[in-house]
Amino acid sequence: MFEKYDLTKKIDDHSFAKECAPLQERLGILQRELREKKIPVIIVMEGWNASGITNSIHEIIRFLDPRGFNLYSTGTPTDEELAHTLLWRFWVNTPAKGRIAIFARSWYSRALAENVSGIEWKKNVKEAITAINNFERQLTDDGTIIIKFFLHISAEEQKKRLNERDKNPLTSWMITKGDWDFHRLYDSFLPIMEESINETDTSNAPWTIVEATDTNYMVLKCYQTLIKTLEKRSAEISGNKKKRQADDTIKKPKRIEVKRRAHPPVSLPKEEYQTQIAAAQVRARDLQYVLFKRNIPVIIIFEGWDAAGKGGTIMRLVRDLNPRGYNVIPIASPNDIELDHHYLWRFIRHYPKSGHTTIFDRSWYGRVLVERVEGLAKEHEWQRAYNEINEVENDFLENGGGLVKCWLEVSKEEQLKRFHQRETDPLKQWKITQEDWRNREKWDLYESATNEMLARTSTKTAPWTIIESDDKWYARLKTLETVTNYCDKLLD
Numbered sequence: 041m042f043e044k045y046d047l048t049k050k051i052d053d054h055s056f057a058k059e060c061a062p063l064q065e066r067l068g069i070l071q072r073e074l075r076e077k078k079i080p081v082i083i084v085m086e087g088w089n090a091s092g093i094t095n096s097i098h099e100i101i102r103f104l105d106p107r108g109f110n111l112y113s114t115g116t117p118t119d120e121e122l123a124h125t126l127l128w129r130f131w132v133n134t135p136a137k138g139r140i141a142i143f144a145r146s147w148y149s150r151a152l153a154e155n156v157s158g159i160e161w162k163k164n165v166k167e168a169i170t171a172i173n174n175f176e177r178q179l180t181d182d183g184t185i186i187i188k189f190f191l192h193i194s195a196e197e198q199k200k201r202l203n204e205r206d207k208n209p210l211t212s213w214m215i216t217k218g219d220w221d222f223h224r225l226y227d228s229f230l231p232i233m234e235e236s237i238n239e240t241d242t243s244n245a246p247w248t249i250v251e252a253t254d255t256n257y258m259v260l261k262c263y264q265t266l267i268k269t270l271e272k273r274s275a276e277i278s279g280n281k282k283k284r285q286a287d288d289t290i291k292k293p294k295r296i297e298v299k300r301r302a303h304p305p306v307s308l309p310k311e312e313y314q315t316q317i318a319a320a321q322v323r324a325r326d327l328q329y330v331l332f333k334r335n336i337p338v339i340i341i342f343e344g345w346d347a348a349g350k351g352g353t354i355m356r357l358v359r360d361l362n363p364r365g366y367n368v369i370p371i372a373s374p375n376d377i378e379l380d381h382h383y384l385w386r387f388i389r390h391y392p393k394s395g396h397t398t399i400f401d402r403s404w405y406g407r408v409l410v411e412r413v414e415g416l417a418k419e420h421e422w423q424r425a426y427n428e429i430n431e432v433e434n435d436f437l438e439n440g441g442g443l444v445k446c447w448l449e450v451s452k453e454e455q456l457k458r459f460h461q462r463e464t465d466p467l468k469q470w471k472i473t474q475e476d477w478r479n480r481e482k483w484d485l486y487e488s489a490t491n492e493m494l495a496r497t498s499t500k501t502a503p504w505t506i507i508e509s510d511d512k513w514y515a516r517l518k519t520l521e522t523v524t525n526y527c528d529k530l531l532d
Contacts, residue, residue, distance in 0.1 A: 041234045047194055047253045056256040063263040064103040070270045071104055071140065078137035078380075079273065080184045083266070084146045087191025088226075089219050090201035091252045093144055096191065099259045100266065101142065109140035114149060123335075123393035125439040126150060126168060127175050131388040134179060136380035147172055148236065152229075165232070167438055169239045174431040180244035181424060182382045185273050188245060189262060190237060191252035195226040290423045293430055295495035300506050302451035304514035313513040320520035321360040327527040328361050328397065335394035336530060337441045340523060341403045344448025345486075346476045347458040348509045349516075350401055353448065356516045357523065358399070365395070371402035383407055383417075383425075384432060391436070404429055408493045413485045426496040433502045442530045443502050444523050447494060448509040452483060 051059075074081060083100070085093050101109065112133050121129040127147060135141040151168035176186055193201075202219060205211040222229070241247045248265045252258040308316070331338060340357075342350045354368060369390045378386040384404055392398040407425040411417035417425075433443055450458075459480070462472040479486065498504040505522045509515040 041238065042192055042230065042249070045192055045249055045251050047192065047197070047251050049251050049257045050254040051256040051260060053256065056260055059260055060263060063260075063267050066267055067100070067263065067270075068103050068105065070267070070274060071108055073274050074140075074185075074270065075108055075138040077274070080135040080137050080179075081140040081270070082135060082179070082184060082186045083140065083142045084148070084186065084188040085142065085144055085191070086146060086148050086189065087250075087252060088193050088198055089222055090198050090205065091191035091193045092255060092258055093191060095255055096189070096250075096252075096259055096262050097142060097144055100262060104140070108138070109142060110135065111142045111144065114143055114145040114147075117150065117154075120393065123395075124337075124391055125436060125441070126154065127171060127435065128388060128391055131175070131385060134184070134382060134385060136377070137183075138380075147175070148240070152232065152236065165236070169236065171431075171435045171438070172240055173242060174428075174435070176240070176242065176245040178384070178428050178431070179382060181428075182421075184382070185269065186245040187266060187269050188247045189250050189265070190233075190247055191250050191258060193252050195223070197253055198223055198226065290420060291427050292423065293426055293496045293499070295492070296498055298494040298498050298504055298506065300447070300449050300490075300494070301508055302449045302454065302510045304508040304511045304518075306514070307511055308513050308517065310513070313517060317356060317513075317517050317520060320517065320524060321356070323524050324357065324520060324527075325360040325362070327524055327531070328365055330531055331397070331442075331527060332365055332395035334531065335440075337392040337394055337436075338397045338527065338530075339392060339436065339441065339443045340397065340399045341405070341443070341445045342399070342401050342448065343403065343405050343409070343446070344507070344509065345450045345455055346479055347455050347462070347471075348448035348450040349512050350448055351471075352512060353446075353507070353509075353516050353519050354399060354401060357520055361397075366397040366399060367392070368399045368401060371400060371406065383411075384428065388432070392441075404432075405493060405497070408497075409486065409489050412489050413482055426493075429497055430499055430502075433497075434499070437501050442526065444526050445498075445502060445504050446507050446519055446522065447490075447504050448507045448515060450509045454510045455480065 085097055087093050097111065101111065110133070117129060130143070130147050133141060151165065151172065180186055202215055202223060206215045237247050237249075248261075250258050250261050250265075342354060344350055358366060358368065367390065369387075371387075374383075374386060387400070387404045390398055390400075404425075407417055407429070408422050412422040437443055459472060459476065462468040494504050507515045507518055507522070
């Protein structure tokens with residue numbers, strides 16, 4: 041692939057200045073247009089060491105309003121970043137609507153650096169590429185423009201530049217043993233780079249290979265690509281020509297019917313319940329410490345009907361846990377900042393780090409439940425969410441995490457009984473709102489949405505567990521046993 045690019049291309053200073061001037065002015069105008077239309081942009085700048093990544097970014101940002109972009113220089117991950125999945129550090133830095141995020145190296149460099157080693161490196165790289173393609177597609181489906189550059193130079197040119205920097209007292213600090221080691225492996229990495237680029241050169245996030253021997257030519261080609269891509273997307277939106285997938289073409293997972301029931305198969309006497317749940321809580325605490333020692337992160341998701349008992353169940357689950365090792369994230373309506381990002385952003389930010397547990401009291405499944413029923417998400421948005429959710433869950437599991445998903449089922453009659461109890465109990469009145477009653481009126485719509493959610497997102501690796509919650513004691517004990525049994529298998 042790389043052999044077809046002419047690395048001798050050059051442009052003189054006069055021609056460069058003449059051709060670049062109108063492009064630089066146009067870029068500033070486009071930035072303002074994109075901000076007004078609330079379109080987020082990601083610019084990825086990748087390339088060989090010493091290929092000119094810093095120079096190209098410096099030229100591009102000179103004519104951008106610095107209040108409208110963020111630059112992320114991707115190097116060796118911090119301890120915090122290492123404690124999360126590969127893409128976590130990039131998800132949390134995806135731009136809000138109308139802003140630009142520029143990555144000086146990105147998920148591509150990290151995927152290669154962290155996976156091209158060991159016996160299974162080919163398998164690891166393949167998995168990373170799949171995760172990257174999913175990540176980029178999810179963002180572009182949501183309206184983000186992704187522009188990717190790879191700056192290409194020959195091995196000889198790279199050696200020349202490394203020597204020049206090494207001999208200059210002002211730049212010698214930039215050159216490390218790792219740079220020279222990487223240079224000596226240039227020919228070995230060449231086919232890996234080509235394969236990675238080919239596998240991630242998609243219609244929604246294509247690559248532009250930039251011949252980077254001559255700085256003027258490199259910068260001009262970057263400008264031309266940026267302007268062309270941004271103008272095309274801006275024109276599509278201005279003319280209401282923005283692509284939208286037809287609902288019948290959206291990729292959706294196959295349905296796997298999940299049986300639901302609210303009534304428990306048995307009723308527990310109080311003393312038996314107290315004895316069993318106390319033992320389960322101690323077991324949960326012991327497993328928490330083993331998970332911590334083995335650096336295994338766990339996500340526990342609670343979804344269910346209003347008044348199904350999620351709060352009380354979570355309280356019993358964490359009662360004996362070390363509070364420094366878990367977080368409970370209550371999910372309410374998104375705020376303005378969260379609405380300006382991809383809907384998954386606010387959840388992925390709360391991913392647990394290695395050895396820790398995050399408990400979501402409601403989760404990303406709101407996209408296919410409340411947002412679907414209440415019309416807060418367009419049909420094509422919630423239709424594609426089933427596949428997106430399965431992808432991010434699978435990515436978390438592939439990165440060594442654990443995931444438990446509990447649906448708390450309660451009958452319509454029991455819900456009504458609990459609503460009335462909350463209205464009459466001064467200690468529980470804060471739990472009941474007009475929204476709860478309004479949601480109850482839409483029971484059939486929520487039931488239909490729930491059935492499809494369970495059917496399309498209960499996978500082999502991340503199945504749903506139905507918690508029969510008409511009996512709170514039974515529900516709490518089953519939840520604890522579900523979590524502890526899963527963690528036992530996770531540690532095998």
